[in-house]
Amino acid sequence: MVQFSQIPLYRTLTFKVSIALIAFFILNGVLLVLWNQADIMNELEIDIQTVYRHTAIEITDEIEHPEADIQDMSVFFDSLAQYYPGMELFLVDPDGEILEHGSYVPSQLISSHVSIDILEAFIQADTSDYPIVIPIPTATDLDFVFSAAPLGSPENPEAYVLVTMVEGGEDVHISWWEEYGGILTRTILFSLIIAGLAGIIFWYFLTRRVQNVAHAVQNYRAGDTRFVLDDEASDEIGHVAMHVGDMMERIDAMFGELGRKEKMRTELLASVSHELQTPLTVMQGNIETLVEHREKMSEEDLSVKLGAVYSQVRHMSALIDDMFDVAVLETGQMRINSEPFPMVELVEDVLQSYALLLDQSKISVERDFPETIQTVNADPLRIRQVIRNLLSNAIKFSSPGDTIRITTEVKSNEILTFRIEDTGIGIAEEDISRIFESFYRSKQQLEKTVKGTGLGLHICQHILKLHDSTLDVKSRLNIGSTFSFDLNLYKEVVTI
DSSP states (O other): OOOOOOOOGGGSHHHHHHHHHHHHHHHHHHHHHHHHHHHHHHHHHHHHHHHTTTHHHHHHHHHTOTTOOOSOHHHHHHHHHHHSTTEEEEEEOTTSBEEEEEESSOOOOSOSBOOHHHHHHHHHOOGGGOOOEEEOTTSSSOEEEEEEEEEEOSSSEEEEEEEEESSOOGGGOOOHHHHHHHHHHHHHHHHHHHHHHHHHHHIIIIIHHHHHHHHHHHHHHTTOOOOOOOOOOSSHHHHHHHHHHHHHHHHHHHHHHHHHHHHHHHHHHHHHHHHHHHHHHHHHHHHHHHHHHGGGOOHHHHHHHHHHHHHHHHHHHHHHHHHHHHHHHHTTOOOOOOEEEEHHHHHHHHHHHTHHHHHHHTOEEEEEOOSSOOEEEEOHHHHHHHHHHHHHHHHHTOOTTOEEEEEEEEETTTEEEEEEEEOSSOOOHHHHTTTTSTTOOOHHHHHTTOOOOSOHHHHHHHHHHHTTOOOEEEEETTTEEEEEEEEEBOOOOOOO
8 A cells, every 4th residue: 555644844835935035025125224325325425414504514514613723724723523423524725625634543635625515515515415425525426414604704705614524423323234124024024924914824824724635535546535525615725625525525426337337237247148058958859859859859849949040040139139239339330321221111121020929928009000101210220129129128028918118109291209108017217327337137027037238228228329229117016017218210301
């Protein structure tokens, strides 16, 4: 027996989807942080420039104060830088040349010139124009926000004070983790929570149900049919589960049918062996008598012996024909060759072939045929076979003195209905639905030891299906049975 193990967690769809969601949300968070970094820095620069916009004005006020005694401007700027860590101070003449500069951290001028236009733009701007940046004279390729104010008359300034805000001072210094750490932490936690919830939902609505279907199939393969699929959802998985359940039921039904047919075939083999053994024994005995005592036998005895042999040969021939027809039907190779022929003439021909048997059985036949010729379009050999089977059954299941009634009736000038009624043993109601199955014999047949293989009606039904017709039956136990079928009437095509 094949053994099946549980799928490891890391191989399940739930795990893979959860990991994919975690990776997606984390990557999404990082990309959003990096994508919005410029906006974050922009807002930070605006805040810094807004907070320290008056710094240069305060310095110019102190320089221009009447009581101020500034001997060395560079020393003065260096001393001011002590109070503004992270900033650099510059004294700029009206042409943009840097006269003095100072900083908390010693630095050297890389560029000795700044743009007066940028300084004037800041002086005349309001906070809605922020951030306004200027290249830092003590660094290369770095632009930062600043504060600027004129010395002397604003219309005709003697110089400008420029304060660049490299870090914005200690009170506005924000590290990278302080800027982005909280966002990344929340992103990771949010990703884990969402991925976890999504994984649970995915497992409940998908993985769990798919595994149930897989377990059902695995158990079924292992021979355990007790596992029942109870997924009644109307989505795709429920649809698949329903079809898998239906498939299992159909396979069980097919195996049951195969088992039943195999049992019937076994019984048929025994029945056929018995059926063949009896006529062979009769034939052998009669032929031995003819061979050994022919000279001593009268013409009448000789005729009786030959008639018995002939009867058994016909019985064996019919049995072999039925077996051959079943084999042809099961392979789907039976074909019909339709042609027009008179129905009543065919029925009379069949009745003539059974005249001796009818006379010996003391069963009478009533005919209800119209006087007009009824020409049907069908396969005469196969229809003859159907009528022979139905008549043979009617004789077989009737008693001496019973009557068989045969009728042909035209309906709507298009359909001919053939009907054969007997007053025999009939068929039990529970057997009617099964009498067309191959090898099936009713309890009445078995109880009365009526010979047969249970193939005749099965063959008749298939022949009529090939004619787009069907064999109908009405029967009452111990009262009789009526079998009927329809055939298309032949319509002659008139050409002009």
